[in-house]
Structure formats: structure tokens, C-alpha cells
Amino acid sequence: MIKLISPRRLEELGILGMNRRYVVFIGKYNPRRNYRLVDDKLLTKKAALENNIPVPELYAVIEAQHQIARATAALAEHEAFVIKPVQGSGGKGILVITGREGDQFRKSSGTLISAEEVRRHLSNTLAGLYSLGGRNDRAMVEAMIQFDPYLEKYSYEGVPDIRVIAFKGVPVMAMIRCATHASDGKANLHQGAVGVGIDIATGKSVRAVQHGHLVTTHPDTGANFDELQIPYWDRILDLGSRCVEMTGLGYLGVDIVLDKVRGPVLLELNARPGLAIQVANMAGLRHRLAIAEKIAAETDDHHKKIALARQYFGVHA
């Protein structure tokens, strides 16, 4: 017999479901015309730069098949880089090259691939294999983030990224996704990455969840999640709120990585952020969204909103 949770219990916990997310939040607070800025990563990057939000450096944009041969030659000057589809979704089609070995490229997992395979990946990206709705796409090449060594022990073969959900400029909930061997270096929770809920007030971990079950240590590195404290937490919250102002999207998921040198860097934005963050925090979004609505009604000031959010949503005293 499959175990289910009763709808009443979910209601009590304030869990946000798919239908409510669409009808009440995305449909109401995210105007369609503002989606482009979020779905097109080049536009996101441009807007972020105009708003002084740090983003990974852009090396090249490849728009047509015939540019691929030249592009791979041009990449020779960079030791490490990341290839992404401009309109990719759900982290699909991201190829991370961490270094070279003669003529070959080393992936984040350590495997070596040839230049031919990099070219094929670019070609598939342009054909829209990884993009929203399978449309033709462009590929962008970015600098690889040298992620903060503090977080190294919490991730296996992948960059841990921090997701903040912001509603009307108020940071509501946060988590960090740590790749595992089981998730194949990917930060997707349903593929087995560990989601660690983060306290909005302090940036400390609340609880860590893998496959829907609580864990205390990273299954591969053995690092203890209880001791996790995200550095630069003030700046992360600030960045999250500013993205809401930049995009005009009321309900937004902000993905942030920590660079060794530059601190919090905006990786991408999401106009339809998933609900897994509730699993990582073992808490529902609805009560918090209601409070955030009140906070936003009370004040327009960016810093006040964050201060109030930290006051209301703090878990660790």
C-alpha cells in the first residue's frame, strides 16, 4: 500500500501545491511579458550587469552551426569554461570543462572528452535539444566559477548552488543543493542530490534531505551538514531581492553560486521555481508567502523587507 499524506495535514503544514503555485502565484504575480528576461540567459546577464549584480564572465555566444569550428579554436585561450544553452531549462545541456589534457578537455567529473565531442554538444544545443519546447537555440560560453573552497566538502563533482525564493522582494525560503555521486554531479533533488534547507535569518543549515529522507552527513564526502553556514549570507539575500526588482517578476527563484574571489554570483533566474525547496526545508511555503505579502504591503524599502524577513522566517534563534 502506498503511503499518502492527507490533504488536511498538507494544508496545516502550509505546503504549496502545483495548482496553487500556478493559479495564485505565477499566474498572478509573474506577467508573461517579463518571462523573456528570465528564460533568455543572455538577457538576464545583460540586465544583471546594468544593475550591478555580479554574473559569470561571458566568453562567447555561438548562434549558428558554421561558427562552431571557429569557436572551439577561440576557446583555446581559456583553461576552464562552461557551455550553456541560452534558453535551457532545468539545468539541461550544461557542459562544464575544468581543464585540459593535451588536446582533450576535462569535464567536472574528471572524464576526458575530445574537441569533436565539444563541437557535437554545441551543435545539439543550437538544434534546441536542451531548450524550452525544443526551439532552436544559441549556446553561450561562460567563465567557470571557482567556487568557494568552504563549500567544497559539501558537494561531489559539482558546483553547489543556492536557491532563494523571493516573493515581492522578500526572501521567503532558501536551500543549497549539493551534488552527490548518485545524482551524477547534478544538483537535481529528484536525481538524488542533497537539498539543505537554509535559515533565512542566519544562513545556517536547517536540515538536509536526500530522496525525501533526513540525512546529517554528505553520503560521499561525509561532511556534516549541521555545521554548514553559508558565507556572505547578507549579500545573498540582498542579491535575491534585487533580482525581483530587476525582473518585475513577483514570484521568483534565484540561483546563486559562491565564487572564491567575487563572492555571491547570480547563475540564473527561474520564473517557475519548483516546489522541492519545501522538501529540503521540511516546511511549507504558504504561511511564509502570506507573511511576505504583509511585509511587502508594509514597506517598499529593500533593506527593511530583508530585515523583516530575517525576523519572521528565522528558525535558529
Add this chain to the structure above:
Amino acid sequence: MASRNQIALIAGTLFLLGVGLTLYKAFSLGFPLLPGEYREVWTIESKISFTPRKDQPIQVDLKLPEPLAGWVLLEEHFASSGFGFTVADENDTREARWTRQSLDHSTTLYYKLQAYRPSSPELDDMPPTPVKKPLLENDQAAAMERLIALLHEQSADTDTFVALLVTEFNKDNQDRDAEFLLGTFEESPRVVMLAVLAYAGIPAHEIRGIRLEDGRRRQTLSSLIEFHNGERWVVIDPETANTGMPANFFVWQRGSGALLAVSGGTDSDLQFALVSNSLPAKAVIGMEQRAHEYALLDFSIYALPVEQQGVFKVLMLIPVAALVVVVMRLLVGLKTSGTFMPILIALAFLQTQLVTGLVLFITLVGVGLWIRSFLSHMNLLLVSRISAVIIVVIFMMATTAILSYKFGLDRALTVTFFPTIILSWTIERMSILWEEEGFHEVFLQGGGSLLVAVLSYLVMTNRIVEHLTFNFPELTLSLLAVILVLGKYTGYRLSELYRFRDLGKQ
């Protein structure tokens, strides 16, 4: 919330309108709410085509059918663009007459009627008609006498005499006299048989009518022979020698004589297109009685030509299937590949039947995925890759059809009803899903799609659903209301009760 109230208002109005109209039709006009007994209603479309002579007035006369042998005529329509048109009574038979001063191109006139047969009695009895001996050449008369003598010798009574006669004329190696008569009359065997019967003093005539076959086009008139055996009239098929009125025979005219007369034209031709439709018995009676009394009935689907009615029969089922998809996705939370792909698959299942459909679908997609994995290595651009998949799918369909035909599995021939483009996209999506998320996700989405397709199929083939959607199309308004309300449903999906099942345990 303003938008919520607005939706509630619109949905409420639509719902009440749909249910209200339905109840009005059910209780005031006597349409049955439940399927009950069905009647087979035939629509017979007669096409008269001819080429007019230059600058000559044209007159086309068509004898109209009489309600005979239990047939009831429901509705008649005449199409007569540019012609003067009257229906005249001539010697107890009705005749449609189209007239026109002149015409310079060949044309087609239409007469359409709907008929059904609530009971199948024999033709009414009537007194035997006087027999007129045909005028014959000497050698013909001699041959006929010899033939009649031979048949008399072999038969016991009039019934067996006629049966033997019919058999004789349909044999491969005929009697010399029968062969001679056929040769000299230069007419169809039927006419010769009638002449023999007349010569033998047996009252007989033709019955003209149409052999009913559903979906048949270009059907021509057929004839039966009716003779009097001294006690009563007997109908016999002049080809098979079977007696009695065939079940699938629509009687147009009892008696010999041409149905169609065209003056001022040549190459005249009379053909029929036939469609049968199962309608609830009570609705048929309602139509019969009140077809012209209520405007509402005039604007129902019944007012359409029957071929279009058939199309709408399926079209009106699609909203119900859409409701199934809405419920399965919004309330249950099933993942499907392509939002409405399951409906298209379910529509194909309607043609193939469920089990055959499932086997064919799984085979096609399975083999398609396998072939698609070769294409994957070729590193093609998206558009040509999908085009290649389309071609592969068409080849697979052809192969399936040919193989199944060779092995005598006629069911599998229905493979052609699967929508090619949709299949190709399904294969493409599944293939990408496999590469990116693994087989598990393919299984989940493919299974979800099939489950929704099967549910849609089961709902669409349900007798009551079929009956309600077709006879009460206004119920679709109520359905629309339900779908609008579901579009505002903000509660949890069933799948979320599973997904978040561990959240309560702290």
C-alpha cells in the same frame, strides 16, 4: 477576488444553460435521457445526373418512394438550384418534377430522404393483376412453350416453378431454350423471366428498390420479382431465388415502370449514396412528429446531413476526453508526454479497438525509439531528424499493414488510423527524455500518457456518454463550465500527497 467571481458567474451561467436546455429537451420535447432502444435510420441520397441537349427545355421526373413493407419515411429534401420544382400526384404515386427552359452544362439534382423500418411486415396483399401475354416471334414463342413445359414437368406448384425458372436463368450451362430467349430478347434476365411468367399466365411484376449498405456510394437500383401463386403474392430475388423480402432492401416502387424520366437531356443516371445511423428510438419518433414544430430541433445536429452527423458524433466526444485529461493532470497529477497527445491516441483507439490499439502503439513507439537511437548518433539538425522519424514511422505503418494483411490479421490494418506526426513527436520527445532523464522518466510519462488515453477511450466508448453528447450537445456548455472551474482549482494533486508524504513526520 474579482476574477474568481467572474469565473464562477460565467461557469454557473454556462452550466445552468447546458443543463436547462437538456432538461427542456428531455421533458418538454421527449428526448430520452438514457440510450434505451436504438433504431437504424438510413439516409438515402439520390443523385440524378444528365447532360442537357442544347437549347431544349428540360423536364426531369422522378417517382418518389411510397412507405411500403414497414418502411417509414422521416424527412425529404430536394436540391433544385435554378430549376422549377414541384411534387405532383399522378395515379396515386408522387412524382418530383424539375423543369428548366434551357441549360448548357451537365448537372446533378439531389433528392435525399431518411427512412427507418420499425417492423418488417410483408407487402400488403392485393388482388392478382390481369396477365397480358407478351407479343413474340414464332421461334421465341416455341422456345418459351418448350421451357415452360420443361419447368412444369419438374415443379409441383407455382412457387417451385418460379424458383426453378430463376435458377435456370442464373445457371452457367443453361437450357438451350433459355439461352436462346436471353439472346433474342437482348434484355436483362429479369425482363425475360417476367415475360416467361406472363406467357405462363402467372401474374408478376418488378419491385424496384435499393440494397442498403452502410457507407456505400454509387449504389444503383435493384429489382426483385413479385408473383402471385394463386393464394398470395410472393417476393423472389431474381438472382439468388431466395423468397421473401430481404431485410436490407428499401422498397421504392412496387410494379414495373421507369423511376426516372428525363426529357431534353441524355446520359441520365440515377445513383444512391447510403449512410446508416443508430439513433435512439424515442428520438426518431420525436423527429418524425415534430421535426417542423420546434426551431430547436431544426438547429440540432440532426438537421445536418448524416455524413456530417457522423463527424460530429466523434467531435462532440473530444470535450469529454479533454475533461479526462484535465482531471488526470490537475487533480491526479499524472505526467503525460504532450498535453493532448493522449486524446489523439484515444481517437485512434476508437478505430483500432483497445487491445489492438495498445499493441500497435507500443510496438510502433518501441521500434521507433530503437531506430531513433541510430539517428541520434548521426548528429542531425532537429527538423531533419524529426522528418526522418516521420518517414520511419510511415514505413513501419506500411510494414505492419502489409505483414498483418499477409498473415490475415485484419485488425492490425487499422494501424493507419494513428496520427503519423503525433507518433513521430512522441518518439522524438521520449527519445530525448531517455537520453536526459533515463528510462524511468520515459516509463513514467509514456505510462501516464497511455493510461490517460485508455481512460479517455473508455469514457468515449461509453454508451451513455455517446448518447448524451450526441443528443444533447448543449451539455458541452456544462462541461466547459466544469473545466473552467477546474482551471481555478488550487488544491493539492493526488501525486503531491505522495511527493510530500514524508513532510509530516517530524
